[in-house]
Amino acid sequence: MSVFLIIISLFLLAFSALLVWQVLEQRKMIKQMLESEDISDTHQDPELVLTLRVRDPIALAKRESRTGRVLADRLPVMTRKMVYQEVMKELERELDERDIEVDMHIEYR
Known part of the structure; x- marks a missing residue:
């Protein structure tokens, strides 16, 4: 049972890391798009x-x-x-x- 919980925990950790990586990539992409279009980041x-x-x-x-x-x-x-x-x-x-x-x-x- 504990092995199963460890495997699930590792899977959730990997999935969380993937989501964080995607958010960081999206922020980079948005920043690049704003810079290429000369749009200020301030709203x-x-x-x-x-x-x-x-x-x-x-x-x-x-x-x-x-x-x-x-x-x-x-x-x-x-x-x-x-x-x-x-x-x-x-x-x-x-x-x-x-x-x-x-x-x-x-x-x-």
């Missing part, structure tokens, strides 16, 4: 984006403004747009007060 980090979603814009409009109470039931799409525009204005004012430069836009999905 840019992904851009971080902050997404804000008002959970219940209709309720917010009704709670915060008199016109929101009137328009919310009759024109819900327009009310949502107005709520997002107002939230964006308030955030912009707050961030300007704190000297934080941002690019803000509303994205319709």
Whole structure:
């Protein structure tokens, strides 16, 4: 039984060594391809984006403004747009007060 385990262990060791060798060869090949194509190895980090979603814009409009109470039931799409525009204005004012430069836009999905 122990001979069988030793043989299996040696087989797994050889297989692991083969996999390590293949990974090293692939890295060499990728490096050579990048050098031959004059592509730099450095990559840019992904851009971080902050997404804000008002959970219940209709309720917010009704709670915060008199016109929101009137328009919310009759024109819900327009009310949502107005709520997002107002939230964006308030955030912009707050961030300007704190000297934080941002690019803000509303994205319709």
